Amino acid sequence: MSYSDTNDPAFESMGNAAHYTNIASTLFFAYAVVSFVKDDANDPLFDKSWKQDGFCVTHKEIPFWNSHDACLYFDMMAALLLGALYWKQRNALGMERVNEIFGPSILGILAHGIGHGAVAHRMREMGLPTLAEEDDLDKTTIDENINERIMEINMMDDILGVGEVSERGRNVFVMVCFWVGLMKAALPNLRMAPFAAMVLAAMAGQQFVDRQFAFTYVQTILLVAFSVNQLARKKEEKDFVYATHPMVVGVPVTFIGWIESTQCSAFVKDSFYGHLIYDGFIPVAMLVWYVVCYLQIKESRDNSFESIAKTADRKGKVKVS
Structure with missing residues (x-):
């Protein structure tokens, strides 16, 4: 295989295999979660703490510093940094296919962070124990108290809201931003009408998902949608960019x-x-993938320019002679 050729036919086979692996890994994870999470007695896989929330959450009792808050902060900073990189390279020669995926992915990271921020806000609204209250509660009591209140979170309430109209409007707005951003990252080249239909379908489906399955639901939709969308690309578009994304980002995410x-x-x-x-x-992972693609495309571009220059030089010598 010539690594200076980003359109080598072998990349199609590599990319297809990686995307099918991504789909299989994602669906197997979803199957395992649905099969075992509700069955504590026969669950050989999943951590009890993770099953309580559908996420691994630390420092639940510290306002603005639990895992959901940390994800919000990290995603916001990452979106800014990756956005600056994208802006600098948005018109770079040969980077069109990379930027087609990378740009919307930044929006997805931003939406992902907003979603975690909304969950963290919801936890604070539920009145979880603060550090000042820990002196009167032992660790077991604190954990039980937190988990009982978190269990009260209802996916329908999170989406449609409870209480005042302004609160319901805010929750709907957050959910729309969340799904629009993530689905745009998963389906960057989809036309508006089918894209809107996919967003509405994802939002509607989440109404019926238990809190414990929320993470699995979102991951399954996004990873499967992205790979199916990429597999449907034209043959000539299945290049180095196509092959490396699931290898660097998609499949490893399922392992995480x-x-x-x-x-x-x-x-x-x-x-x-x-x-x-x-x-x-x-x-x-997105940053690593972007840099790898940039270096590969730069090498291919430089080789092409060098080849053109040599050809022109040979033609010039022939004319002179």
């Missing part, structure tokens, strides 16, 4: 999901700030 959901109490909660391991990996 497995690590978080099975090792939350073992080390993820304390060593990686819970769900931040998942949210943090995505922009880092």
